[in-house]
Amino acid sequence: MNQMTSSVETGLVPDAVAVERTLAGDRDAYRILVERHSQNIYRLAYRMAGNSHDAEEIVQEAFLRGYQKLKQFAGQANFGTWVYRIAANYAIDRIRQRKVEDSRRELPNRESEEGQEIDPLAQIKDSTPSPERLAGSNQLALRMQQALQQLTPAERTAIVMRHWDGCGIEEIATVLKSSTTAAKNTVFRAVQKLRVALEPFAEGRQAVRAMGTE
């Protein structure tokens, strides 16, 4: 198979056929699945990891694991949902690992969404922002990104799956390997923590609004 035919095949071959072909020994058939689902998995991975570097690693690892476990898939669900679940699981492990790595460093560095290193000292300042600093949507996004980083991996997974990808509680429970009640509570906890983290910002906005109306 060459690159020239990639878009043609990707558009025509259903997932189930590509899975069957891969299992029958046609490794190139897996390319169809990778090309078709990469973008979606990337969005999940980015929201979970908060940076492009880790997101790309999660995407690659998810497809590698998917290939290794393809026999277990056996048409049990939609391939996209299945590989999404693998990616979410791996993302949880990756986030935990990243936290351990960060905690070992004296001055942990993290990338912002623009790929720039964020100074940890600036982050401390960010925790008590003035209303002016937080007025723009960029600041809001950054604040939210930071708040998401403070969640536990399970909470982050739950909120990303629930809010952005509209996953059901059962689906979240499967990924978290927990009961549906526990998964529901994880979503609630995540929202509560985010609300608390955004409280100063909300107050700031109110102040800005008040200043503007005065």
Place this chain on the structure above:
Amino acid sequence: MEHPKEEELIAFHDGDRAGREKLSAHLESCAECRASLEKIEAVFAAMDAIPVPEPGENYGQRVWAAISPRLPEKRPSWWESFFAPRRLVAVGAFATIAIAAFLLGRHWKPGPAPMVENIDTQKVRERILVVAVGDHLSKSEMFLIELSNAGPNSTQGKLVNISAQQHRAEDLLEENRLYRQTALQEGDKVMASTLDELERVLLDVANSPEQVTPARFESIRQRMESRGILFKVRVIQQGLRDRANPAKPQPAPKTQQQQNISKTNHQEGNRA
């Protein structure tokens, strides 16, 4: 109604139906709870403000380029390949023929002598096999003719779509492998060799991309024609037809004694 818990407000925001009407009515009248719900909504709105950078249109190809060298070849176990859907069709057809031959062999007892029965059963089996292989060859012949006649579009440089031929080649390939193996087991070297050559053409087509360049299409066709595979298939087919439907029973070869008698009769006739 008491003030709802935060969990209930989150569930309400999520569209949970349980107690929705009651909660709705309460929110109408309670400014405090409305403010709490607004805070929850602000959290989700803030989440939507997080930009996700677009990885680019060819991102999937980049992921594939990164992971493909790390993917081991998957070798299907023998039973998986045996039970693959396409193969099952061929195996099913073959099994039907074998069962039919077996049943015919069991119920068709023309004579008391076991030797004769054995010979008849063999004949029936052979006949059924001949019909099945004949059918396969005639399908293959059609395929080869179509491939030979199909050609690149008049527009230079455009890709040729051979997906239809590819699917047919894949179907024929499974049958072909079975019949080639059978021919080898039966010691029919000519048949086995022709089927082997046919298999290479089928593989050539089946393993090509769905869209090929005119040059590649031409090379497939040239390889097919250089092997004279269509001619060989026709010859084998004719041989099979002769075996299946002998047009006129050939006179049995005369024994030396018969020849002598014949000669004698002829000489006598001349004399007369």
